Amino acid sequence: MSIELLKESITDTTLLKITDKVKNEERITFDEGVYLFDNAEVSYLGALANHIREKRHGNKTYFNKNFHIEPTNICVFDCKFCAYSKFLRNKDDFDAWELSEEDIFEAIKAYEGKDITEVHIVGGVHPKMGLEYFKNLISKIKEIRPDLHVKAFTAVELDYMARKAKVSYEECLTVLKDAGQGSLPGGGAEIFDKSVRDQICKDKCTGEEWLEMHEAAHNVGMPSNATILYGHVEEPKHLVDHMNRLRELQDKTGGFNAFIPLKFRNGNNQMSHIEEQSIIEDLKMYAIARIYLDNFNHIKAYWPMIGRKTTQLLLSFGVNDIDGTVDDSTKIYSMAGVEEQKPVMTSDQMVALIKDVNRQPIERDSVYNELKDYSELELV
Secondary structure (H helix, E strand, C coil), X not given: CCHHHHHHCCCCHHHHHHHHHHHCCCCCCHHHHHHHHHHCCHHHHHHXXXXXXXXXXXXXXXXXXXXXXXXXXXXXXXCCCCCCCECHHHCCCCCCCECCHHHHHHHHHCCCCCCCCEEEECCCCCCCCCHHHHHHHHHHHHHHCCCCEEEECCHHHHHHHHHHHCCCHHHHHHHHHHHCEEEECCCXXXXXXXXXXXXXXXXXXXXXXXXXXXXXXXXXXXXEEEEEEECXXXXXXXXXXXXXXXXXXXXXXXXXEEEEEEECCCCCCCCCCCCCCCHHHHHHHHHHHHHHCCCCCEEECCHHHHCHHHHHHHCCCCCCEEEECCCCCCCCCHHXXXXXXXXXXXXXXXXXXXXXXXXXXXXXXXXXXXXXXXXXXXXX
């Protein structure tokens, strides 16, 4: 639906004002962001978000060929929403793991000769795995696969490394960059607001420290992603506050590649009493993110978390990236009971998923250089 047709269907004066702002590529305010959550219909949000998406990217929808390494799920922190981590005292539980360096190197070697472009490394915060350990690990990975982009460590992991090594954030990140790390993922952000953070993840780095870590990464030349964990105890004002802080940092550094909303899943964690949000609320979250974050070029749907069908829907609600092939190499969401218990898609499957909703599949690298256009490829 065109912006002009959309305007004809609106009687709400605030929504009309927001629509004009989007049409004229003007920034919406904090209060207008909250208003969208409280008052806008999902169809309106979808039309507005899709207008922005198609103006920026047309039908292009990005994916990459990647796999994950999760060195351990043993963790010193007690995030209430997490179904993945195990305290050190529970390290002998059947579903706890701590990979050896050789295990990790063998996982890298298993992809020799395959056109994988990225390894994504995140895990629990293990007291024995510090800056020196991960510096050496990355150096060895780059020896095995010099062409592989290493996207690694949430701000939570990095904050722990820096504190333990008694170095600044920039010093910590420079060590890892010099070892071969290329970028940061966006995990650990959750919700920045302290009142919410105190309820769901009180003992790990603050929202301010997360932002400081990503600013430091941008300052040393490492781009990053950003996330939000939505659908639990937060209110719309907390969601908009979170995005507003990201928007302000992006104005300052320009270092964020993509924003990734992550849905709270209630399986096997300390917040299982909280009902998961509906798909309508999912669509609204992604659409408002696309509208509000005018300085983020990409909105990503992480398909192992949100599911394949919802991912396809989201391509009409502002999303232009669906992450990567993953290759059944992550357990973070499968342990929380999501539909994708063994998340893996071949390149052909990703291309088909995108083409099925009349979008243009583009393989990218980790920093959004386009590698291959699959739009003319005939799938067998």
